[in-house]
Amino acid sequence: MTVKRKTSPKKPLRPEQPWFVMSAAQQYSLIPSDNPVISHFYRFTVDHDASMTYAVPDGCIDILFDCDPDNPSALVCGTTLEARAADMNCDHPYFGVRFAPGVIPDFLDISAEELTNHEINLFDVVPKGRLAFERIVQAQDLSQQMAIFNQYFTPGITRKPSTLTAQAIGMICQQNGNLRIEELETLTGYTCRTIQRQFRQDTGLSPKAFCRAIRCQSALNSIHHADGLSFSDMALDLGFSDQSHFLREFKKLVNTTPLDYQRRIGGNIWGERLRFH
Structure with missing residues (x-):
């Protein structure tokens, strides 16, 4: 059994959630970040025929916005330890921020251990995040959502590790x-x-x-x-x-x-x- 390579040079590791990509309707858009503490920003709409979506271990924290106009929400998602079902709504557009492996955003009012293998409502750990949330879910473009996130959250973004x-x-x-x-x-x-x-x-x-x-x-x-x-x-x-x-x-x-x-x-x-x- 062999695996085919698209390019021969070794690529730097980008933390991936492959079932998110495979659950996307048509496209999964991605913008790498210039800030080294953020891996990338992404946006996709869950296909109406998508089956169960799974999150896999990546060592990362994601902030995932459900941008449905009627019932928007946002979760802070710690890394899973094994494959775990991700509860996503079909036909809903999502915007996500994936931090680099091991990075803990400093604006989260929670310890690193409390996040592991858990999903927590954004407003429980970012009480002042509602204005940014409202602007992000209303934006229709990934670049705009990325700019809004950076405007509100980039200053003092990372909790410096030892x-x-x-x-x-x-x-x-x-x-x-x-x-x-x-x-x-x-x-x-x-x-x-x-x-x-x-x-x-x-x-x-x-x-x-x-x-x-x-x-x-x-x-x-x-x-x-x-x-x-x-x-x-x-x-x-x-x-x-x-x-x-x-x-x-x-x-x-x-x-x-x-x-x-x-x-x-x-x-x-x-x-x-x-x-x-």
Whole structure:
């Protein structure tokens, strides 16, 4: 079993929610952010025939606006730990902001650990966010929504992590999540206990859970862009003990097998849905 690559150079990891893209009616629009603490902004309308949509681990926080004119709402979504059903309304337009892996927005009145694996009403954690919310849901264009978000939320946008956590996040992402806590001890010079405590305090995740999310995202990226790479080679590259281990883990995190996922995005469906601006 092989996976076909669209481009040969290795691309930087962009945290993805593939079932959001596959649930989109016609297009899933995306604008990368110039601000390094934000991965990208996105907009899509859920197809009226869309089946259950799942969120997958990405190590990120999303702010997701349901821009339905009759019943708008907004949620702050922490990363999931395994594939989890995402409750979305068919035919509703959505606008989202996906922060970079490990980043906690400073304007959220909540701890990092309280966000993990949870969805929370925006106004419960951003009491002064109603004006921005109203303007965002009324805007009809992704660029306008992005500009409004940046206007209201960019100043003081990130809760600065400790130097240790920032260093660990960089190493984990560089290694595609294939990094053990013992290696972090050696690379950082800190003990396992210190790394675990500080990392969880800053991100709401253990280093192991964060590595798991990044490996999940790296696997998705590999399937989208890999050229002639077998699933056994992919498993080896990502640090799994064998192909069976990789297949079991992928099924837990993405809610399908790598082969079935490859088939679902085949026929250029993935490329036709994504629209970069």
